[in-house]
Amino acid sequence: MALTGKFTRRTFLKLTAGVAAAASLGTLSFRTWQKAQAVEKGDVRVIPTLCDGCGNHCGIYVETKHGRIWRVTGIPQHPKSKGKVCARGQGLIMTPYLRKRITQPLKRQPDGSFASISWEDAFREIGERLKEILAKYGPRSVGHVSHNLPMYTWYGRRLMAALGSPNVFTHATSCNSARNVGFRHTVGGVPGADIENARYMVFIGRNLAEGITPGDVLSLARARRKGAQVVLVDPRVNNTFQMATKWVPIRPGTDLAFVLALAHVLIREGLYDAEFVREYGYGFEHFAKEVEGYTPEWAEDITGVPKATILEIARRLGKNRPRAFIHPSWRGAFGAHYQNSADTARAVALVNALLGNYQKEGGLTFGTSPGFGSLDPAKHPAPPKPTLARVDAEWPLIGDVGSAIPDKILSGDLKALFVAHTNPVMHYNNPAFARQAYASLELLVAIDLFMSETAEVAHYVLPEVSYLERDELVEGVGGRKPVVALRQQVIGKVHPETKPAWEIYNGLAEAAGVGKYFNFTLDELNAAMLAPLGLSLAEVKAKGTVVLNQPSLLGTPKFATPTGKVEFFSTAFANAGFSPVPKWMPPLVMPDPAKGEFRLLHGRQAYHSHTTTTRNPYLLSLSESFAGDRLWINRRVAERMGLKEGDWVEVRSEAGKGRAQVHLTEAIHPECVFIYAPYGGLGKDNPGKKFAFSFLDLVPNRLDPISGSAMVQDFAVTLHKV
Structure with missing residues (x-):
């Protein structure tokens, strides 16, 4: 089933059905699978890389035919994939060819529209505006936000350090920060x-x-x-x-x-x-x-x-x-x-x-993680470590509270942000509140593939190549045996005016007057990181995933x-002023069933991750086929409310409302309702908004004092039949 011809919704559904069957039976080895496809003739290449479907970064083999993506399978040696590829990984290989991609740098106009701009002008204007902000407000007014991927956190941290800013944020407080705080300060x-x-x-x-x-x-x-x-x-x-x-x-x-x-x-x-x-x-x-x-x-x-x-x-x-x-x-x-x-x-x-x-x-x-090296400071000077306090310093147990950014913008602490490979307007807090805050920045630069909700309020949108069109920083996977893995370019650029992230960061640094800290190529950085491990970059590129013979020992913890x-x-x-031992603390809000209140739960769906995958029509086809955006409600409760399967309801909280069709089931606690996470959205260009609402639309803007989390299930909702 080659992807070089017409690839339809029906084709994708057949493909993912086959993937599901293979996963349940135990897939064939890659070698066997490769031989089975030998009847297909053409210019075929198999390149090991990493998936971008979620934070796992599973090791995958991507097969190209005549320079286009053809097939994907899992790398058996990678501890996350173990030779398997989920539906997200299958669908996202079409990312380079999606029509909604940003293909050239964009600048927001006074009326809110966007016009194309050259890379040279974009870098120059961003650099000039950034220098003005630094001179007026100081380095603490600038920050960087990204998904916690090695590529973006490394370059983002170095860029902020070069500017004198300590403010580097990831999406952790929208995901697992409370867990991390609890475990890190206990074990x-x-x-x-x-x-x-x-x-x-x-x-x-x-x-x-x-x-x-x-x-x-x-x-x-x-x-x-x-x-x-x-x-x-x-x-x-x-x-x-x-x-x-x-x-x-x-x-x-x-x-x-x-x-x-x-x-x-x-x-x-x-x-x-x-x-x-x-x-x-x-x-x-x-x-x-x-x-x-x-x-x-x-x-x-x-x-x-x-x-x-x-x-x-x-x-x-x-x-x-x-x-x-x-x-x-x-x-x-x-x-x-x-x-x-x-x-x-x-x-x-x-x-x-x-x-x-x-x-x-x-x-x-x-587990143990690979002991990566660093650049030679004699050849590639590192910026001094920032000495200023972070804007989110009131959370001493975590040191990265991305959910606090809207409050810090509205309080005047943050004036300029660089956002890469994430969509904080939709992922961290109540989106309407977040959009208001991000839109009020004096400078917002978004590095993205699509016009996300964050990109829509940015001053400049810089188009990145997709994950299959770029090399990235080597990354380590901890475990009983540490692993070195690499995302690398599989195909040539689909859109000539797009750039890989490391080139964008280099351009921004040069325009901001700190280019001396970025006088190296990505290959030079990767080679320096691999040197202490005795690995060459060529070897890692050839294998994609390298298991190191450095097992962690069981026994003495x-x-x-x-x-x-x-x-x-x-x-x-x-x-930090908190109880030194865990003790019972109720949730902030306890819904009252007598008043018709429920707790709104949400969770991950097997074929979606955040709003990234709802840009993908092939994965959205699964949502349509399986009615994946319905609101789960206990059957007995629903019948008492006069609801039938597929009825539309409006869900309301103190912060917002949304509409969805209901799914009646015995498989949920009667005091809550549940919806899968990735749907809805504020963006003009987000196809996910034609489905059910985003649970975040209903989340009040309240942060946990211990971990800075947005407490995204700690509120009550009511249901009203439409």
């Missing part, structure tokens, strides 16, 4: 899970089957074949239930109470690893005292989970330790959702410590905390 980092060798696993709000890491899905399937038990604690039956043994429908926002009750049972019944706690724990007695009152009976009243179920799960965790864990999740209930999410993450980290499972087979492991131990009593939290 020193976020570990991975040895899924394949575990005997008992609890996933709280984690949906491996749709927030896809293909390698983890394979590991989970293998673990189940070996008899492992898998418990899903989730208000909704997510698609991982196909590989689970138990679903625990919990009242949304109460996961902290559930985890504290598990800790209570493990300690009270002596099911925890006392030797591990004595050797590696700090302040255990404070935590043990705190959880004395968090009984299963107490938790049942809050969570709706029967005390017998809480006892069963706690006892099975204890019985199967250390080959048992609560998964560190990604976002889920303790990523960026509630005011208690950071403490939920802390409690999860501590229950795993009670199980003594850190650095144990079948438990949680801290090391915790990168101030005390060097698992901090049951957190010194960092205490110093």
